[in-house]
Amino acid sequence: MRNPPSAAAASTTTVDIQQVSVVYPAAEHTVTALDKVSLTIHEGEFVSLIGPSGCGKTTLLRVIADLEQVTSGNVRVNGLTPQEARLARSYGYVFQAPALFPWRTVLANVCLPLEIHGIEKDAARRTALQHLERVGLKGFEGKYPWQLSGGMQQRVSIARALGFEPKLLMMDEPFGALDEITRDRLNEQLLRLWERERRTVVFVTHSIPEAVFLSSRIVVMSPRPGRIVDVIESDLPADRTLDIRDTAQFTDIAHRVRVALREGHGEH
Amino acid sequence: MSGGGLAALLTALLALAVFSVRALAAVDERNPIGRFGTPLLFGAWVLVFWQALTQAFEVPQVLLPAPSLIGRALVASFGVLMSDFNQTVLHSVLIGLVVGCALGFATGVLIDRSPFLQRGFLPIAALASTVPLIGIAPIMVMWFGFDWHSKAAVVVVMTFFPMLVNTLAGLAESGHMERDLMRSYGAGYWRTLLALRIPVALPFVFNALKVNSTLAMIGAIVAEFFGSPTSGLGFRISTEAARLNMGLVWAAILVAALAGSLLYGLLGWIERRATFWHPSIRTSA
Amino acid sequence: MASTEAVAPRAPIAPGAASSIDAAWARIGPVLAVLAILIALWYAAAVGLNAAQVIERTLSSQPGWGFADLVKLTLSMDRPVLPAPHQIALDLFDSVFGWPLDSPRNLLFHAAVTSSATLLGFVMGTALGALLAVAIVHSRTLERSLFPWVIASQTVPVLAIAPIVIVILGSLGLTGVFPKAIISMYLCFFPVAVALVKGLRSPGVLELELLRTYAASKKHTFWKVRVPASLPFLFPSLRVGIAAGLVGAIVGELPTGAQAGLGARLLTGSYYGNTVQIWSALVMSALLGLALTGCVALAERLLTPGGKR
Numbered sequence: 123m124r125n126p127p128s129a130a131a132a133s134t135t136t137v138d139i140q141q142v143s144v145v146y147p148a149a150e151h152t153v154t155a156l157d158k159v160s161l162t163i164h165e166g167e168f169v170s171l172i173g174p175s176g177c178g179k180t181t182l183l184r185v186i187a188d189l190e191q192v193t194s195g196n197v198r199v200n201g202l203t204p205q206e207a208r209l210a211r212s213y214g215y216v217f218q219a220p221a222l223f224p225w226r227t228v229l230a231n232v233c234l235p236l237e238i239h240g241i242e243k244d245a246a247r248r249t250a251l252q253h254l255e256r257v258g259l260k261g262f263e264g265k266y267p268w269q270l271s272g273g274m275q276q277r278v279s280i281a282r283a284l285g286f287e288p289k290l291l292m293m294d295e296p297f298g299a300l301d302e303i304t305r306d307r308l309n310e311q312l313l314r315l316w317e318r319e320r321r322t323v324v325f326v327t328h329s330i331p332e333a334v335f336l337s338s339r340i341v342v343m344s345p346r347p348g349r350i351v352d353v354i355e356s357d358l359p360a361d362r363t364l365d366i367r368d369t370a371q372f373t374d375i376a377h378r379v380r381v382a383l384r385e386g387h388g389e390h
Numbered sequence: 391m392s393g394g395g396l397a398a399l400l401t402a403l404l405a406l407a408v409f410s411v412r413a414l415a416a417v418d419e420r421n422p423i424g425r426f427g428t429p430l431l432f433g434a435w436v437l438v439f440w441q442a443l444t445q446a447f448e449v450p451q452v453l454l455p456a457p458s459l460i461g462r463a464l465v466a467s468f469g470v471l472m473s474d475f476n477q478t479v480l481h482s483v484l485i486g487l488v489v490g491c492a493l494g495f496a497t498g499v500l501i502d503r504s505p506f507l508q509r510g511f512l513p514i515a516a517l518a519s520t521v522p523l524i525g526i527a528p529i530m531v532m533w534f535g536f537d538w539h540s541k542a543a544v545v546v547v548m549t550f551f552p553m554l555v556n557t558l559a560g561l562a563e564s565g566h567m568e569r570d571l572m573r574s575y576g577a578g579y580w581r582t583l584l585a586l587r588i589p590v591a592l593p594f595v596f597n598a599l600k601v602n603s604t605l606a607m608i609g610a611i612v613a614e615f616f617g618s619p620t621s622g623l624g625f626r627i628s629t630e631a632a633r634l635n636m637g638l639v640w641a642a643i644l645v646a647a648l649a650g651s652l653l654y655g656l657l658g659w660i661e662r663r664a665t666f667w668h669p670s671i672r673t674s675a
Numbered sequence: 676m677a678s679t680e681a682v683a684p685r686a687p688i689a690p691g692a693a694s695s696i697d698a699a700w701a702r703i704g705p706v707l708a709v710l711a712i713l714i715a716l717w718y719a720a721a722v723g724l725n726a727a728q729v730i731e732r733t734l735s736s737q738p739g740w741g742f743a744d745l746v747k748l749t750l751s752m753d754r755p756v757l758p759a760p761h762q763i764a765l766d767l768f769d770s771v772f773g774w775p776l777d778s779p780r781n782l783l784f785h786a787a788v789t790s791s792a793t794l795l796g797f798v799m800g801t802a803l804g805a806l807l808a809v810a811i812v813h814s815r816t817l818e819r820s821l822f823p824w825v826i827a828s829q830t831v832p833v834l835a836i837a838p839i840v841i842v843i844l845g846s847l848g849l850t851g852v853f854p855k856a857i858i859s860m861y862l863c864f865f866p867v868a869v870a871l872v873k874g875l876r877s878p879g880v881l882e883l884e885l886l887r888t889y890a891a892s893k894k895h896t897f898w899k900v901r902v903p904a905s906l907p908f909l910f911p912s913l914r915v916g917i918a919a920g921l922v923g924a925i926v927g928e929l930p931t932g933a934q935a936g937l938g939a940r941l942l943t944g945s946y947y948g949n950t951v952q953i954w955s956a957l958v959m960s961a962l963l964g965l966a967l968t969g970c971v972a973l974a975e976r977l978l979t980p981g982g983k984r
């Protein structure tokens with residue numbers, strides 16, 4: 123395990139994506155999942171990637187996480203290559219499904235990354251219990267994943283991603299499979315968590331209200347080939363609640379996102 | 391008892407049997423009395439009729455001995471049967487089963503890293519199940535002698551392939567997402583194997599273990615038909631059958647049957663505890 | 676089948692196979708490679724295991740022998756501990772082509788004897804298993820009282836009964852093919868019965884309610900819905916059944932010192948210490964097993980509508 127270079131050297135740029143392309147050579151024609159995409163994500167930002175299926179938003183996230191390889195271009199996470207960042211355990215990743223291990227209790231699941239990291243058992247347990255409390259699941263440590271609802275399972279998955287306090291959190295449509303009411307609640311909880319801790323979050327979603335509600339910056343992407351159409355800064359006030367979705371400011375930003383999406387879609 | 395009286399009694403018993411079993415079968419399935427009582431009552435009636443008919447018609451012992459005769463033989467030769475049990479089940483079966491399954495599992499884990507070797511081995515392993523592997527028994531006797539070692543060797547060969555196939559299938563079962571998760575933690579091959587892929591493979595491994603327990607019993611007993619020292623359930627069955635000592639033969643078969651079911655039941659019990667988390671075990675509990 | 680990807684990241688999709696020849700080679704290549712390795716290991720093992728005897732009997736009286744002599748002698752012994760593959764192949768070839776088909780020196784004769792018992796038992800066992808399955812599916816009483824015993828009996832080493840069957844039927848004057856067929860029948864019967872019960876019961880509530888809206892009789896429901904639904908369950912069990920039946924027929928030839936059949940051949944080989952004969956009989960049994968299972972698989976292909984499997 124290597125020590126990452128000092129944070130000062132990377133200044134406040136957490137993720138630097140330069141001219142990244144990801145091309146799959148298929149039988150009939152190649153599939154360009156990402157076409158020379160460039161993006162810079164600064165420390166403490168909440169960036170959403172939004173777009174229709176095939177626009178490359180998940181691919182981009184996975185490239186940053188070193189779960190996929192780039193065909194050309196450069197990605198740096200805190201100054202490290204994605205592989206170095208992964209081995210240095212610099213980020214937490216939340217998948218579309220909870221991906222919890224059913225043979226482990228909730229507590230044991232949250233401890234998993236800490237175990238792999240080599241953290242001593244008692245310290246790991248204490249940390250895990252803290253994380254569970256942060257996502258509002260105190261008292262459920264001894265339960266097994268199948269005994270919890272979908273929303274609770276996803277919350278465990280988030281607690282697990284917070285495992286070794288990574289500065290960078292990557293989330294791939296984490297609330298997509300949940301019903302709207304649960305989704306709203308979790309959106310609010312996630313926002314509160316982010317405001318408290320100011321981690322950098324890269325968040326992939328299908329949902330415009332979700333993207334606008336949560337993000338400080340919204341990156342709109344479009345497919346064939348996968349590329350960035352627009353980047354929209356959001357100036358919504360901090361400490362916002364779900365009620366902000368009824369304000370003119372919110373609708374305005376949502377409208378801009380919608381326009382950008384239609385543009386990207388209509389181009390082919 | 392006169393012919394007419396006998397016929398009347400048997401008819402009455404038959405009516406009672408049918409009536410009682412049907413009544414019990416109609417009881418709600420979730421009620422344990424209904425679930426277990428029905429087959430048990432059925433079995434009890436079978437015994438009753440077996441005893442009645444063999445006695446009444448004086449069926450020759452060679453053809454079908456009465457349950458009471460089998461019971462007496464069981465009690466009379468208990469010591470002999472227990473030493474047979476020790477030889478066959480505790481040595482040939484158990485040792486062969488453990489070694490065969492361990493080898494199959496280890497081989498599965500080893501060739502898991504090489505898709506090439508998997509593509510090469512799997513068709514061969516699949517074909518092995520269509521081949522009467524029990525035929526290697528005489529060769530094993532030639533190599534390992536007449537004692538339980540040769541029988542255990544037969545069991546090893548028979549149990550190796552099902553365990554290999556199931557281990558490979560189980561290791562492939564873990565989902566992409568979970569494997570990406572481990573990758574995102576920087577976990578290496580062995581760590582991922584221990585923390586994720588082996589637990590996921592366990593239901594498959596137990597499936598193979600249960601199938602193998604039956605194969606092991608058959609393999610050990612039949613291997614003894616090919617030549618054995620002076621003890622063993624298979625030996626007992628074949629030699630006593632040749633002497634037309636049917637009571638003892640059936641008693642030995644009963645011991646083998648009980649051993650087989652107990653072994654299977656034990657493995658099922660362990661399975662339920664080790665794979666408590668699997669949907670199939672959860673819903674049946 | 677997925678590969679082990681904890682170390683390498685998921686690479687972009689590999690280029691698809693350019694032609695079907697490539698695809699076929701990709702499937703057969705590894706098998707041939709593994710077989711080649713296994714045969715090479717066999718030769719090495721043959722030299723190793725036979726070495727002691729060869730050295731003791733022949734070479735010790737020949738000063739100055741080298742490794743080449745050792746190899747040559749160990750691979751051509753009369754009664755080796757482990758015969759070399761080519762010895763077995765030669766013996767098999769001689770037996771099959773060197774003798775008339777009705778001669779006991781021809782392994783095909785023995786194979787025919789064993790397979791006749793197997794096939795007879797297979798047919799009887801399948802029929803019986805099917806009848807029982809139909810009865811169980813239509814009678815709640817039988818399902819609750821008898822079926823648990825059928826399932827439980829799968830954990831019992833059924834083959835242990837083989838000697839009894841031979842003796843009982845022998846005392847009734849029935850010898851030859853029939854007792855062996857009975858044993859085969861017994862072994863085929865269980866997997867077929869269990870699989871068919873599962874298959875006949877597999878149609879879901881939706882399909883069955885659909886037929887009720889057509890006011891279909893029980894017979895109609897049976898033939899139009901249950902039977903087709905049971906086929907995917909039936910065929911794998913037929914393959915298992917015939918393989919089990921073969922084992923039953925072979926084992927049935929052991930107890931009474933039968934003279935014909937592959938099991939008998941194995942037994943006589945072991946009595947006389949004729950290892951090459953044992954191995955040839957074993958290889959022939961394996962080939963027979965493959966052939967029989969292959970026939971069932973072929974039947975499955977032909978009988979499954981639309982080639983759906």
